[in-house]
Amino acid sequence: MTEIVQSAAPSVDNLRRWSLVRRRSVKRQNNLVGYFFISPWLIIFLLFTLAPMVISLGLAFTNYDILSDDYEYVGTANFERMREDIRYERSVKATFKYVSWVVPLRLSFALAIAMLLNTKRRGVYFYRAAFYAPSIVGGSVAVAVMWRQIFGNAGIVNAFLEILGLDTYRWLGDPTRAIWTLIILAVWQFGSPMLIFLAGLKQIPSELYEVASIDGANGFQKFRYVTLPLLTPIIFFNLIMQSIHAFRQFTQAFIVSGGTGRPLDTTLLYSLYLYQRAFVNFKMGYAAAMAWVMLLVIALLTLISFWLSRYWVFYETKES
Amino acid sequence: MTQSIQSLRFNKQIKDTRNSLIYHLAVALIAVVMLYPILWMFASSLKARDEIWTNVNSLVPEEVHLENYENGWQGFGGITFLTFYKNSFIYAGLGTLFQVSTSAFIAYGFSRVQFRGRGMWFSIMLLTLMLPTQVLIIPQYIIFSKLDWINTFYPLLIPRLGGEVFFIFMIVQFIRGIPIDLDEAAAIDGCSKVGIFFRIILPQLKPAIITAAIFSFYWTWDDFLAPLVYLTDPNLYTVSVALRAFSDPSGMTDWGAIFAMLSLSLVPVFIVFIVFQRYLTEGISTTGLKG
Numbered sequence: 001m002t003e004i005v006q007s008a009a010p011s012v013d014n015l016r017r018w019s020l021v022r023r024r025s026v027k028r029q030n031n032l033v034g035y036f037f038i039s040p041w042l043i044i045f046l047l048f049t050l051a052p053m054v055i056s057l058g059l060a061f062t063n064y065d066i067l068s069d070d071y072e073y074v075g076t077a078n079f080e081r082m083r084e085d086i087r088y089e090r091s092v093k094a095t096f097k098y099v100s101w102v103v104p105l106r107l108s109f110a111l112a113i114a115m116l117l118n119t120k121r122r123g124v125y126f127y128r129a130a131f132y133a134p135s136i137v138g139g140s141v142a143v144a145v146m147w148r149q150i151f152g153n154a155g156i157v158n159a160f161l162e163i164l165g166l167d168t169y170r171w172l173g174d175p176t177r178a179i180w181t182l183i184i185l186a187v188w189q190f191g192s193p194m195l196i197f198l199a200g201l202k203q204i205p206s207e208l209y210e211v212a213s214i215d216g217a218n219g220f221q222k223f224r225y226v227t228l229p230l231l232t233p234i235i236f237f238n239l240i241m242q243s244i245h246a247f248r249q250f251t252q253a254f255i256v257s258g259g260t261g262r263p264l265d266t267t268l269l270y271s272l273y274l275y276q277r278a279f280v281n282f283k284m285g286y287a288a289a290m291a292w293v294m295l296l297v298i299a300l301l302t303l304i305s306f307w308l309s310r311y312w313v314f315y316e317t318k319e320s
Numbered sequence: 321m322t323q324s325i326q327s328l329r330f331n332k333q334i335k336d337t338r339n340s341l342i343y344h345l346a347v348a349l350i351a352v353v354m355l356y357p358i359l360w361m362f363a364s365s366l367k368a369r370d371e372i373w374t375n376v377n378s379l380v381p382e383e384v385h386l387e388n389y390e391n392g393w394q395g396f397g398g399i400t401f402l403t404f405y406k407n408s409f410i411y412a413g414l415g416t417l418f419q420v421s422t423s424a425f426i427a428y429g430f431s432r433v434q435f436r437g438r439g440m441w442f443s444i445m446l447l448t449l450m451l452p453t454q455v456l457i458i459p460q461y462i463i464f465s466k467l468d469w470i471n472t473f474y475p476l477l478i479p480r481l482g483g484e485v486f487f488i489f490m491i492v493q494f495i496r497g498i499p500i501d502l503d504e505a506a507a508i509d510g511c512s513k514v515g516i517f518f519r520i521i522l523p524q525l526k527p528a529i530i531t532a533a534i535f536s537f538y539w540t541w542d543d544f545l546a547p548l549v550y551l552t553d554p555n556l557y558t559v560s561v562a563l564r565a566f567s568d569p570s571g572m573t574d575w576g577a578i579f580a581m582l583s584l585s586l587v588p589v590f591i592v593f594i595v596f597q598r599y600l601t602e603g604i605s606t607t608g609l610k611g
Contacts (some may be wrong), residue, residue: 030435033513037429038441040422044482049448052459116347121340129597130351136593139542141560142582145567146361156360159376248452251544255564271454278458279549291455302450
């Protein structure tokens with residue numbers, strides 16, 4: 001070892017130059033290695049995400065027809081037509097109604113059940129699995145078909161209402177009630193935010209509750225002044241993820257309404273209408289314009305949420 | 321004195337037992353309500369055709385009718401569910417394999433190799449999480465139809481070679497927790513970055529890879545929009561798309577058979593759930609993966 005060092009021992013100046021060259025070549029080599037490793041993502045991203053986005057933006061200003069593979073530049077006509085399109089308006093209304101009920105209800109259930117399961121009692125693992133099971137199968141077509149039958153005229157919901165002596169309803173045919181079958185279906189699947197809340201609750205040091213008890217805080221006060229503030233980062237994360245998720249909902253609306261958004265377009269969620277326009281009517285230009293409006297609205301809402309989060313999300317300052 | 325302490329203890333014990341009883345009763349009741357719809361579907365798949373809608377609430381069939389499964393398996397249009405399951409297993413199997421293996425590879429690049437543009441690409445990648453599929457599906461459909469890929473599995477499988485952002489992010493987090501000393505020791509011994517990935521990092525990624533694989537399998541098994549759009553030939557239908565056609569209210573009325581096929585389609589998901597429960601709940605709690 002010393003021999004090598006001695007024989008190669010150049011002047012200090014040379015050594016510095018040598019190390020510089022070497023560092024630069026290491027860097028260049030690292031660039032190559034880095035891009036080699038991320039290349040699968042990068043290639044697919046460029047080909048199947050970035051290029052489609054550019055194409056989609058272009059399509060939004062055309063009346064592209066897939067059958068004839070022909071298009072004309074129509075300017076902002078697609079966007080203007082949305083304002084006159086009654087079905088578009090209904091689908092926007094249905095979507096906002098859906099999202100604004102699903103997200104708060106789902107998060108409330110998730111947090112309530114997570115607090116119930118945040119205990120060292122026996123059997124908690126079993127309960128956790130039971131509460132999570134609907135979420136595991138929830139995205140499937142099978143569960144959506146099942147849901148349609150549960151709320152059918154002869155389904156179990158009406159059967160139970162009858163046993164209780166209450167009025168039964170044509171859930172799926174009633175314009176004021178149909179969307180609720182979808183909302184309840186989504187709320188039923190609170191499993192993943194529940195698990196995230198549960199992990200967050202376990203992180204809260206028990207000393208904080210002990211201190212609160214000594215100060216004479218009751219259960220609600222502990223929740224309000226200890227649990228809730230410490231959970232705000234997790235609530236915020238769940239809020240963002242669940243909202244994006246809810247805005248994209250397609251399968252359940254498609255199956256429960258038989259692909260139509262009936263009755264009276266009250267279950268015509270945005271994604272479903274977009275699908276109908278693109279793949280049933282083949283109005284790809286219009287659908288692309290719709291998709292971009294959706295993207296911009298989601299992006300805007302996310303930005304607003306992040307901006308608002310400064311006022312209510314509590315981050316612990318890192319001491320280290 | 322001692323007696324009063326004893327009686328106090330005894331009282332506390334009674335109170336604890338009572339609380340515990342109330343707790344278990346309440347939570348078990350909610351659990352039953354939650355699971356009832358799924359149990360009802362399984363029960364209905366065993367009921368006689370006319371019992372399903374006359375004895376609706378019951379979770380116990382009056383008579384077990386396993387032939388519902390035989391009838392349902394026959395499928396429709398001369399195509400049995402064997403074909404649909406084969407298609408689904410191809411899609412879910414290969415899709416999971418592609419997505420997870422490349423995700424690990426990509427995650428290593430983002431977490432252990434310093435290169436120019438790393439931060440930028442990583443941010444761009446995370447931003448794509450926000451991107452609704454709806455923006456991409458129309459142009460992708462046009463691209464794939466120009467490539468003549470409609471009614472093949474290519475549009476479903478090829479994009480998966482780019483990994484899945486959720487998994488890449490999760491594995492990046494996981495790799496950051498692995499001590500870098502091992503990498504450095506291997507590098508001093510002359511191991512290349514590629515060698516370090518395969519020999520040192522990959523073997524330690526097992527839990528993260530299993531978690532990613534479970535979710536990948538779930539999402540692929542349940543995937544509906546992409547197969548609906550790209551696979552229009554009934555011979556290529558996946559189980560999801562087939563179930564939709566099979567349960568079309570205007571067509572079939574053999575609800576025993578329909579419920580049987582609906583229930584059967586959940587079996588692979590439940591098997592994975594039961595076998596890998598630990599990985600699953602850990603995966604969600606630590607990374608916020610959606611279910």
